[in-house]
Amino acid sequence: MDTIGKLGLLTEQMDLEPAEEHTTSRPSCYTPSNPFGAPSMTPKPLTREKDVYVHSAQLPNGKQIKLLKTLLTSACERDCFYCPFRAGRDFRRATFKPDEFARVFMDLNHRNIAEGTFLSSGIAGGGVFTQDKLIDTAEIMRNKYGFRGYIHLKIMPGAQKEQVFRAMQLADRVSINLEAPNTERLAMLAPHKVFIEELFRPLKWVEEIRQSQPAYKGWNGRWPSTVTQFVAGGADESDLELLTTTSWLMKNVRLKRAYFSAFNPIPDTPLENKPAVDPLREHRLYQASFLLRDYGFDLEEMPFANDGNLPLPTDPKLAWAQLNLSEHPVEINRAEKRELLRIPGIGPKGAEAILQARRTNQLRDLSSLRKLGVIAERAAPYVLLNGKRASLQLSMF
Numbered sequence: 548m549d550t551i552g553k554l555g556l557l558t559e560q561m562d563l564e565p566a567e568e569h570t571t572s573r574p575s576c577y578t579p580s581n582p583f584g585a586p587s588m589t590p591k592p593l594t595r596e597k598d599v600y601v602h603s604a605q606l607p608n609g610k611q612i613k614l615l616k617t618l619l620t621s622a623c624e625r626d627c628f629y630c631p632f633r634a635g636r637d638f639r640r641a642t643f644k645p646d647e648f649a650r651v652f653m654d655l656n657h658r659n660i661a662e663g664t665f666l667s668s669g670i671a672g673g674g675v676f677t678q679d680k681l682i683d684t685a686e687i688m689r690n691k692y693g694f695r696g697y698i699h700l701k702i703m704p705g706a707q708k709e710q711v712f713r714a715m716q717l718a719d720r721v722s723i724n725l726e727a728p729n730t731e732r733l734a735m736l737a738p739h740k741v742f743i744e745e746l747f748r749p750l751k752w753v754e755e756i757r758q759s760q761p762a763y764k765g766w767n768g769r770w771p772s773t774v775t776q777f778v779a780g781g782a783d784e785s786d787l788e789l790l791t792t793t794s795w796l797m798k799n800v801r802l803k804r805a806y807f808s809a810f811n812p813i814p815d816t817p818l819e820n821k822p823a824v825d826p827l828r829e830h831r832l833y834q835a836s837f838l839l840r841d842y843g844f845d846l847e848e849m850p851f852a853n854d855g856n857l858p859l860p861t862d863p864k865l866a867w868a869q870l871n872l873s874e875h876p877v878e879i880n881r882a883e884k885r886e887l888l889r890i891p892g893i894g895p896k897g898a899e900a901i902l903q904a905r906r907t908n909q910l911r912d913l914s915s916l917r918k919l920g921v922i923a924e925r926a927a928p929y930v931l932l933n934g935k936r937a938s939l940q941l942s943m944f
């Protein structure tokens with residue numbers, strides 16, 4: 548197989564999997580999917596250019612780039628139960644040498660086909676050896692070819708602390724996928740991965756390094772952000788378990804974002820007969836994680852049912868408001884930012900816009916809220932405007 552053929556195969560396997568492997572759950576050593584929009588990196592539909600699949604992705608700074616998401620190798624010696632790349636599964640695999648990948652990427656970069664890369668790998672020769680290959684690749688791109696664009700590097704299970712540090716000196720973002728929220732659940736998904744030592748500890752190392760080393764040692768004078776991913780529903784875990792771990796990581800190791808991929812069975816894997824998880828669950832988990840990260844909600848405030856799961860029919864912010872604000876609407880002209888953020892239809896930008904507008908004018912009707920970017924119909928049942936129920940204005944619109 549020639550180089551571009553390999554890249555075409557690997558980029559396709561990374562995200563446009565062959566029909567028999569079609570899934571929304573992503574193996575740990577490759578990319579998180581994000582089908583419901585996100586503030587950090589939002590993969591968009593792929594385009595195929597010169598036989599290579601390229602994403603249009605939004606970076607954490609808001610910039611839109613052409614992102615090449617690929618594996619260094621789709622060979623893997625591990626046997627995670629949910630993964631299409633697990634050892635022994637029969638499909639066509641491909642492998643790049645570090646210099647080979649760096650060269651083909653730079654060629655695509657010079658031709659404006661790819662502006663950045665998200666580089667992961669199956670595990671071949673152990674986590675440490677595979678991590679070295681990923682680091683070698685990024686070093687060649689940065690040092691030999693002078694590439695200064697976006698690199699997202701995956702940290703392999705079992706990587707050493709020095710390798711995590713080196714990856715952080717080369718990448719704009721690093722990710723370590725936990726897959727499951729705790730040791731017991733991971734054993735049901737990936738019996739040869741060790742939750743604490745191989746996955747959780749490297750996530751803590753990233754934050755330790757950010758805290759203890761000056762930022763100028765990081766790539767481009769700053770340390771990369773960190774993300775993780777869970778296979779939602781793959782181990783019969785509850786949303787409460789997933790969000791407990793997510794919340795801890797956000798508070799304690801400044802996790803930028805958790806990705807949730809609803810489990811989908813893959814033929815010829817031990818979980819092939821397990822029913823797929825409703826993708827709506829994935830959406831609710833994203834919404835809840837954003838409430839924890841950006842809206843000042845605590846885990847205890849999430850509207851979990853008795854089984855520890857979020858209700859599927861209602862978004863968690865709306866469910867909270869129905870319970871807490873229906874009888875106690877918030878006065879838009881006096882509320883603090885943290886109160887505004889709890890109102891359905893008002894996000895961080897809308898809350899800021901309201902605070903700004905209030906400095907000069909009282910907000911008297913829903914149309915003035917709408918002009919500030921608020922979804923007025925959603926907010927109306929839970930707010931007062933100058934002491935009057937805004938919901939009464941809905942009939943006027």
Ligand code: SF4
Nearest residue numbers: 574575576623627630
């Ligand atoms: S380590 Fe597990 S999840 Fe990662 S590629 Fe190998 S089998 Fe798949």
